Amino acid sequence: MSRQVKNIFAITAFLICIALINIAGQNIELEIRGMNAFTFILIVAVLLQILFFIPSFIFKTEKYYDLVGSLTYVTTISLAYFSVDDKTTIDSIIYFYVMIWASRLGIYLFRRVRKDGKDVRFEKAKMHFFWFLQYWMGQALWVSLTACAAIIAILSPEEDTLPLLAMAGMALWLTGFTIESISDYQKRVFREENNPTEAFIHTGLWARSRHPNYFGEITLWTGIAVIALNTLTGVEYITLISPVFVYILLTRMSGVNLLERIADERYGHLEEYQRYKRNTPVLVPKLSKDKI
Secondary structure (H helix, E strand, C coil), X not given: XXXXXXXXXXXXXXXXXXXXXXXXXXXXXXXXXXXXHHHHXXXXXXXXXXXXXXXXXXXXXXXXXXXXXHHHHHHHHHHHHHCCCCCCHHHHHHHHHHHHHHHHHHHHHHHHHXXXXXXXXXCCHHHCHHHHHHHHHHHHHHHHHHHHHHHHHHHXXXXXXXXXXXXXXXXXXXXXXXHHHHHHHXXXXXXXXXXXXXXXXXXHHHHCCCCHXXXXXXXXXXXXXXXXXXXXXXXXXXXXXXXXXXXXXXXHHCCHHHHHHXXXXXXXXXXXXXXXXXXXXXXXXXXXXXXX
């Protein structure tokens, strides 16, 4: 099977998955422009990728990919929030949390790719229409599955209360966001002071986990799901797949696997790196750190 055919199959699979998650919102009574609000928002997520994919492919650039991902989160969660007349405390908390996370991550990734000049993920893909489009449709799926619990929670009517379960979710989100933000900051400073092709980061939170930023992201989206849990009913519980999807994406599909392979290629010959790898968990941070 040729790469082009594989890319087309992947794009089709991504769109089918988005259509399936749309089932979770079919009991939502709210409409946007005469269409089920959740369906409308998912369509917007896909159309945004197509809108920015076209000029990105023409100019063979990946510089705006991550920024568009963040923009899609901001757009979809804003559509949900501002389409609701009687906003609750939980609605506002979820909206505020997703906006903060998406804005921070988008700016961080955009600055990184501008500084590096390229993103190795797209070095070959951006030269091929369907291969590059696969990444953009994958981003549409990423936003749709990750944010589905947050969007459904906002669109679903509920009493304006703040139960203990929601407070527990808030604590989880704050913990995860703090870990991810500090990890990204520490890595940015390290990359500014060192050549990442010659030295690996093993200080700060990175002394406790090889991927603390991913642990933080999984934790914060688990927090969003816990906050949303009290508002969900019936088929809407499907959206609790959100943190599960984030975990699988970051630990099995991309993220950890890709970065571990790159690190092994770059630093595998270093005894210091081998010791770090043996003594440091891949994801969940340990309480104490070892001296390398």
